[in-house]
Amino acid sequence: MPFSFDFQTRSALIAFLLLLAAASSLAQQPQAASTLQQITSELEPSNGVWTAQQIAAMGRLRDAALRDAYATTELQHLTDNIGPRLSGSPQAQQAVEYVAAEMRALGAEVQMEKTTVPHWVRGVETGQLVSWPGMGPDATQKIVLTALGGSVATPAEGLTAEVIVVDSLKDLNALSPDAVKGKILLFNEHFDKRLAAQGLGFEAYGQAVAYRAGAPALGASRGAAAVLVRSVGGAEYRLPHTGMTEYDPQLTKIPAASVTAEDADLLVHLTSQGHVRMKLTLTPQTLPRADSYNVIADWKGSEHPEQVVIVSGHLDSWDLGTGAIDDGAGVAVAMQAIHLLSQSGIHPRRTIRFVAWMAEEEGSDGAQTYLAEHSGDIANHVGAIESDSGAGHPTGIYLAGKPELQAWLHPISQVLEPIGATQLVISKETGADISGLTDKGVPSFAPLQDGRFYFNYHHTAADTFDKIDAHELNENSAVMTVLAYALADSPQPAPR
Amino acid sequence: MPFSFDFQTRSALIAFLLLLAAASSLAQQPQAASTLQQITSELEPSNGVWTAQQIAAMGRLRDAALRDAYATTELQHLTDNIGPRLSGSPQAQQAVEYVAAEMRALGAEVQMEKTTVPHWVRGVETGQLVSWPGMGPDATQKIVLTALGGSVATPAEGLTAEVIVVDSLKDLNALSPDAVKGKILLFNEHFDKRLAAQGLGFEAYGQAVAYRAGAPALGASRGAAAVLVRSVGGAEYRLPHTGMTEYDPQLTKIPAASVTAEDADLLVHLTSQGHVRMKLTLTPQTLPRADSYNVIADWKGSEHPEQVVIVSGHLDSWDLGTGAIDDGAGVAVAMQAIHLLSQSGIHPRRTIRFVAWMAEEEGSDGAQTYLAEHSGDIANHVGAIESDSGAGHPTGIYLAGKPELQAWLHPISQVLEPIGATQLVISKETGADISGLTDKGVPSFAPLQDGRFYFNYHHTAADTFDKIDAHELNENSAVMTVLAYALADSPQPAPR
Known part of the structure; x- marks a missing residue:
């Protein structure tokens, strides 16, 4: 970056x-010609x-x-x-x-x-839905994700919590203060692919990456157990994008990962229908x-x-x-x-x-x-x-x-x-x-x-x-x- | 398919x-107009x-x-x-x-x-290079792959062997009879993306998928320990493509996986420079x-x-x-x-x-x-x-x-x-x-x-x-x- x-x-x-x-x-x-003459001179x-x-x-x-x-x-x-x-x-x-x-x-x-x-070293990183609307007996659903750089680990056996999705800080602020307490908070800020397609990828990146950096502090300040961000990038191939995240030294460090655009869309759809619980396992080490x-x-x-x-x-x-x-x-x-x-x-x-x-x-x-x-x-x-x-x-x-x-x-x-x-x-x-x-x-x-x-x-x-x-x-x-x-x-x- | x-x-x-x-x-x-009249009639x-x-x-x-x-x-x-x-x-x-x-x-x-x-169930699937030309101390390289449908498993602890790459059956036939014995054989048949871009994706698929189906028999007939195929598909996002493979009942069933186009290219490049050894772990089950x-x-x-x-x-x-x-x-x-x-x-x-x-x-x-x-x-x-x-x-x-x-x-x-x-x-x-x-x-x-x-x-x-x-x-x-x-x-x- x-x-x-x-x-x-x-x-x-x-x-x-x-x-x-x-x-x-x-x-x-x-008129335009005279502008051009000026530029040329x-x-x-x-x-x-x-x-x-x-x-x-x-x-x-x-x-x-x-x-x-x-x-x-x-x-x-x-x-x-x-x-x-x-x-x-x-x-x-x-x-x-x-x-x-x-x-x-x-x-x-x-x-x-x-x-x-x-010296941060990536470990295991898995996401799995454990309950969701319409779930059948013995069903499982994988969530494709990757730890953000510098993330702390979950317990080795993973943490399981309800997923709450917000599209923006404004949406988060509109929730009741306890709404995300103990939960996994997903920031679903979209990377603007149309901007990127016009060659303004850095503009699109700048808009979305603030959440990648700020998610752990925003989540921790409201008692979230972990944070996810929608991948900051334009791929449509179930590909998670990593990148550095940041912790506020005054707040609890909570695990942070990036889900693919597809998995973010899935979580948006399922949480719109009812409660979704997810098991998140990240075992990176900060040496x-x-x-x-x-x-x-x-x-x-x-x-x-x-x-x-x-x-x-x-x-x-x-x-x-x-x-x-x-x-x-x-x-x-x-x-x-x-x-x-x-x-x-x-x-x-x-x-x-x-x-x-x-x-x-x-x-x-x-x-x-x-x-x-x-x-x-x-x-x-x-x-x-x-x-x-x-x-x-x-x-x-x-x-x-x-x-x-x-x-x-x-x-x-x-x-x-x-x-x-x-x-x-x-x-x-x-x-x-x-x-x-x-x-x-x-x-x-x-x-x-x-x-x-x-x-x-x-x-x-x-x-x-x-x-x-x-x-x-x-x-x-x-x-x-x-x-x-x-x-x-x-x-x-x-x-x- | x-x-x-x-x-x-x-x-x-x-x-x-x-x-x-x-x-x-x-x-x-x-002249063309008369052809068109004929078609129209x-x-x-x-x-x-x-x-x-x-x-x-x-x-x-x-x-x-x-x-x-x-x-x-x-x-x-x-x-x-x-x-x-x-x-x-x-x-x-x-x-x-x-x-x-x-x-x-x-x-x-x-x-x-x-x-x-x-009733085939996918298990662990990992690939890792353990030695290659230019490898440094304590270095590792991941090979992104997925088991082909119906594949048998490797030992649970994986199998480690040299990788041999061939572009086609003709290349394989040109090798000495023992050249792939005990080795991991990669068929690097390319999916023709230019055909696919012209709307002839099934043509491109048909050309490449024969190796996906036939690889285990071709490999086993020459004593290979396992086979890999270059993914049959057009993605360029380190994405492996699965799909059914086939075994010849007369031959040993050997594990079969599909590597991404990127990983196939990496293996081609490294094997062109010298010996490459890879650890392959696949634990699917056929129930x-x-x-x-x-x-x-x-x-x-x-x-x-x-x-x-x-x-x-x-x-x-x-x-x-x-x-x-x-x-x-x-x-x-x-x-x-x-x-x-x-x-x-x-x-x-x-x-x-x-x-x-x-x-x-x-x-x-x-x-x-x-x-x-x-x-x-x-x-x-x-x-x-x-x-x-x-x-x-x-x-x-x-x-x-x-x-x-x-x-x-x-x-x-x-x-x-x-x-x-x-x-x-x-x-x-x-x-x-x-x-x-x-x-x-x-x-x-x-x-x-x-x-x-x-x-x-x-x-x-x-x-x-x-x-x-x-x-x-x-x-x-x-x-x-x-x-x-x-x-x-x-x-x-x-x-x-």
Whole structure:
């Protein structure tokens, strides 16, 4: 999960872009034409920052990115050979060592930055209806669910209670204070698939994920025995979506799981007819925090090696799938940036720093460690890029920072025009792991991607290597590499 | 699964229809126009079988079908309130009693036809890689799988063996005779999703399902310890597809499971790199055969009550989902035919016989019993309809019987024109449960449906009520009801 919950700015900008598109289709009309002239003059072809030689080098990096099999091969190794990489797991450690070795092999200067991470381990997770309206003798019904990340366990033999369904906090507040006491409370907030189908998956995610995070506190405050949420995601294949939940330290920690959209619908239907009782068994364990690492690999700058541009993704993943779209893809794309520089022998003025962040899924502990360890050095961070929204076809770049960045980067969008990645969209957020840097004024960036399908697989067992289109993965690598080169080789750092 | 494996005839006919469509688009050209005239004259608007009053009654039944909430409500009860209905299970018995009571409530004459059925019960089913190329210390990898119907169990503690992958029987035959001895053999035959996307899902199914059925014998004949098949279906959501498998009584019965497409790809990739060992645990039980029933409900004919037209679907389902598309939908559509006759008070000349078949998924025992019980009465069966391909928008009718049936039914296709169900496609097969009647010369029929999505859900946990579009369900009910009325009220029975 790359973004937190404030989407107003991005929404406004997307709306603005849609308006631009509409304006473009009205180009025959005099009024619209004058608007277009204004836009064109704002974003003029060359802004004098980069030389023709530099622009040509960017074109070569872009083309090399599209031909390079490196990211795909690395991603398949991370997902197939190493597998799921939950923070604190043996595979997460294996991935740290593997990526460090690969970066060393490319000639980068590698540093293992120690951090501590949550160590939560999934256990048994089953749901079964034990009574419901219309139930026949000896009948059973399975409820497909998965524990939310960080959930406490039920008793090992399970807990059995009545299920109460609410569609929203408003519905919950309308119930009598004791209505959910001792019961299993399901928040049936729907993921808006129509928004996602229009490419606004993060908008849909932002709307629904608040319940995933807040459910245990909302339930515990009313005495619920456990909470369920409708899966936050777009799949219709009886597939539960996991993800981190949160506890209020002042309240009882109650077990929390995510049911599939189908099972939520079933519970809605049956509870509308009468009393429904369910047995819920979750046996996850929260072990002592574990040692782990951010993998940092510097491709040293030729003029200002102390100044850095970060290219990054997060190396940890959820445990149900193998973390291909979230976020092996981001790590692989960032690895490929170093591979392309190594292959071409280019050393830009400033250092390009690869980072494979640890524990993004469970609180971004790696990123917090980085921020603390580099607190005296923020001024030397001239830019930070993270890819953590999958590997769909990129249509441009999200940027967080001064509005001037948009015009400053215009030549880059032209270099990326052959792959269709021309949009430069100002956003408050670019990536969770670089949000601390963003907050301290470091210009930050993310590929802007076709996200129509991301939330079908996100945080599920189906987040596997086959979901990756190798060409689109390379398009993202082209975006990250060209942008990183531009930030690292400009005469002056990007405006901040 | 409604059809067996011979699809040549249907394919040829679909190709013919595509040619017709192409011809239609060339209608401006003289040559094509003359072809069209020929077709039009063959299928003239009225063939004199039914009166204008009867045609008007069909139109009223069609319109009433589209407005009726009965099928949807019944289907939701079967799937949500009763749940999975595996042969021999308590829920299958509950469904028998429920459907019989519903048919009695409509005024039909109900008969419970006793049959015996397989009683196979799914157990634990897990797959785990225990060693593979690139495996790190303490690493684990889950293989998502489900036992095939009828599979024997592994030892309770599982069996661990090397995995060998073959893409086809040809590949298997190319291996040395001992190559799979003691090993777990995966047949990686792909379900052709491109065929399915073109509406030829049954073609794709027919190609791949032979391995699902034949795998245990192929494996056992070479000494394999167990067999796996790549799931026969189109889903890309880490969803295993179950379905019946077969044993050769001359050979050792070895455990058989279906892995997801993703897990098959993983095994292909890892075995291409070196040795892969897997622990497979399946604990299904094959219990003694159980008593069960076909539910038969006669809506008595006014002139020839001894002559019958069957409307049907199968009541049993696989156990992973709740059997909505396979085949609660078929049962509900057939129930609605009786509901519409009951509501309208129409009693056609002949009896319309509702049948909810039992045990289609595990060998069609119910249908075999029916055939044996009614062997002296086949001549009185003037037609049989089964819906067992989901509830997608119907584009016409499959028919098995004399070629004259096509012209004979032309007025029916005109009545169904407002819902787009105009195609009359001759097929060798219509439905598994009515194939015995077909073989004995009874004209048989099935709705011809948009099957692009059926095999995404077929035999999986995701075959649930939400997959049903209520309007399309009603369109199918319109097809079945109008056709049944036409067969039951024609002056003479359909040509046979």
